[in-house]
Amino acid sequence: MKTQNQKAWFFVLPVLLLVAFNALIPMMTVVNYSVQETFGNNLFFWQGLDWFENILRSERFHAALGRQFLFTGLILIIEVPLGIAIALSMPRKGIWVSVCLVTMALPMLIPWNVVGAMWNIFTLPEIGLVGYLMNDVLGINYNMTQDPLAAWITIIVMDAWHWTSLVVLLAYAGLVSIPEAYYQAAKIDGASNWAIFRFIQLPKMKTVLTIAILLRFMDSFNIYTEPFVLTGGGPGNSTTLLSIDLVKIALGQFDLGPAAAMSLIYFAITLLVSWLFYTLMTKDNPN
C-alpha cells in the first residue's frame, strides 16, 4: 500500500515544469493559431472554428488519414506476429543471446534520416542492391520513384526492418521471465507447442506486448522523417502520410491556421486510438 503524502509533489515538480514548458506553451500557440487567420506581418484575425470544419471536410485530409491508417495497420499486422515468432525461436542463454540482442537493436539506434537515406541507396535502380536484383537479375520492373505500389512496399519493408526488433526485445523479455517449472509442468501434461504458446507464453507476454503495440502505434502514426527522406511523399501523393502532409501545409505553404487545426485533430485522433487500444487490451486485467 502506498503512503498518502502530498509532499511527493515536490519530487515531481522538476519533471512537471520541464515537460509543461515544452508541452503547454507550444500547445497553446497551436490552439491560438487554429482559431485565427493571418496574412503575415503578425496581423491576426479571429476565425472561429472554420479551420477545423475545413480540415474535417477536406478530401486531402481524408486521403492522408486513410493512408496513415493503412500504413499503421499494415506495419502492426507484419511486425507484431513476426516479432513474436523471432522472440520464440531465439536462444535463451549463452553468448548468442548477446549477439542477437546487440545486432537486432542496432537499426533502432540509427538516426531516422540515415535510415531513409540508407534505404534509398539500397533500393536505387542500377546502383542499389535491391534495385539491381529486381530489375537486372529477376527482371521485375521496380522503381519506387515512379510506381506507387513499389514505394509502398519499400516503406513498409523499411519500417519492418527498423522497428520489428522493438517487438522482439519486448516479447523476449516477457519470455525469459517465465519460470522453467511452467514448461516442465506443460511437458508432464503432454501439452502441444501450440498449447504452450497459447496458455503459457502468450499470457506472460501480454503486458509487454500491450506496450509494444502501443509504442508501435504511436510512433508509426507520427512517422515523418524516414518516408520523407525515402520517397518525399511521392510518387504523386501516394505515400504522403499525415505528418508529411502537415509539414507541407505548415512550413511549405505557411498556412498556419489550417496547419494548427490539423495538428489538434491529428493529436486528438492519436490520443483517442491509443486510449482505445489501451482500454481494450487491459480490459480483463484486474490491475
Added chain:
Amino acid sequence: MQKRHIVPLLYILFLMLPIYWLVAMSFKTTGEILSGFSLFPQTWTLDNYRVIFTDPTWYWGYINSITYVSINTVISVIVALPAAYAFSRFSFLGDKHLFFWLLTNRMAPAAVFALPFFQLYSAVGLFDTHLAVALAHCLFNIPLAVWILEGFMQSIPKELDETAYVDGYSFPRFFVTVFIPTIKAGVGVAAFFCFMFSWVELLLAKTLTAVAAKPIAATMTKTASSAGYELGLLAAAGTLTIIPGAIVIYFVRNYIAKGFAMGRV
C-alpha cells in the same frame, strides 16, 4: 545450433544487408558508384571519410549531436529519478492523472510542435544552442524515463527504505548511496532509451538549430540536396552515425532484456 535458430539468423541477415550496403558504398569512389553495380568496392578509398574528418562543418555536426544528446540524457534521468520515486512510493493528489498526462506527450507528433518550438526557443533566447535541443527532447524523454524507472522502483520492496531510516540515514543520503545503486540497471536502461530517442530525432533538432549547434543529421540532409549526388560521402557520414549507438548498445546489452522484464515497460 537448433533448427529453430534459423529464424533469428535470417532476420539478422535481413537487418545487416542494408547496413552492409551503406558501409560498402562509403568505401567506393563516386565514379564507381555512378558507373553501376558492384557487390564489393573495386577500388577501396578512404576519401569520403577524409572529407568528414577534415571539414569542420562535418565533424562539428557529430560533436554537436553528441553534446545535446548527452545533456538531454543527464537532465532526463536526474529529474526523472525523484519523480519516479514519488510515483512508486507515495499516493498524492492527482498522481494518476499526472502520470497519464506525462505519457500523452509521447503521443504528440513532433511535426505538430516544430513551429511553436522554434518560436518558443527564439523567444527565450536559446535558439541555436545545444541546450535548446536537449530541453526540447525532454518532452518525450522525461515521460519515458519516469515510466521505465517507476517500473524498476516498484520491484524494490519498501522495507529497503524503512530499514535505511531505522539505521539513521537521511533521505538524500539514502536515495543517493543506497537506493540509486540498487536500481542501477534501471538507470542504465532509462539512460539508454533517452540516448536512443534523442540521437535518432531529427525534425526538432533541425528546427531549433542553424549553425552553432547543427546536428550531424541536418548536415547530411543539406549535403544530399545541395551538393548534387555525393552518395559516397553521404554513406560515410551515415556509417559514422551508427557507431555511437553501437557502442552504447554494447555496454547495456545485458540490461536490455532484463530491464524490459523488470520494469513496467
